[in-house]
Amino acid sequence: MATTRDRQLEDRELVEQWRSIQSSYFRTAGAIDRALEAKFDIGLNEFEILDLVADSEESSCRMKSLGERTPMTQSAVSKVVDRLEKAGLVSRQTCAEDRRSLFLELTEAGRAIHANAAVEHRALLKENLG
Amino acid sequence: MATTRDRQLEDRELVEQWRSIQSSYFRTAGAIDRALEAKFDIGLNEFEILDLVADSEESSCRMKSLGERTPMTQSAVSKVVDRLEKAGLVSRQTCAEDRRSLFLELTEAGRAIHANAAVEHRALLKENLG
DNA sequence: TGTCATTGAATGACGTGTCATATAGATTGA
């Protein structure tokens, strides 16, 4: 039978586990964010969108499907794409079959940045998670 | 010898692992945040500070040491404490030995909210991590 | 003791995320 003491112990362990997830998440996200910001002038979320676009080359009307592969909100995605577009890394293409939708395409510059940033990204993941 | 293909595979796995951490972090943090917001009108960060203050009862000049036990910035902590103080859950006490420092103390209301919120918090951790 | 560096905390400007809403295009069914 579970005593009060058992429950307190279990709680402590849960909280410990949570703190450790939190700190590992923040450490990793922070490291990547700072590095990308410094070297390529884009943040982590910008990179994640670039990365998604890069590896879903030429398929469905994107904005929508992007939202499904990221914890970001639809409006967050929209704004990240705004910035990427302003930075000339991505372009929105209208979609013939459904004119509400938009395709995303990497520009040359976008492809170049992504290629370099991805190396950095993977390296930092390895360093922080591996 | 590691081939290009090996490296690509390793990268994919790293990225998968990262996405899974991310989504688990966001799912858990989001669930807790929404629940605390709805039931007690405080956010996750507010709760975490309450929780830290609650379990470091009566010790060193706090603001400082709090910052060390959380991934939050010093200024973030300061602002969270602002809100907690405005909500009447916590009070800042001046510290005699070092007049730059501040103690934090839970008010009665703070203690009450914390007790209930902690139950919710642990339950949601269990549900999301367990 | 008087200067200089350091430390604990608060603050303002700013960027970015969220929620609620707006808008335009698509779909359904009478």
Place this chain on the structure above:
DNA sequence: TCAATCTATATGACACGTCATTCAATGACA
């Protein structure tokens, strides 16, 4: 075919976190 409804994206108001800075108190050391 026309309303009603739904769906994809954009946008504005707002909340909150960060960085840089400020301010007061402290410490160090000549």
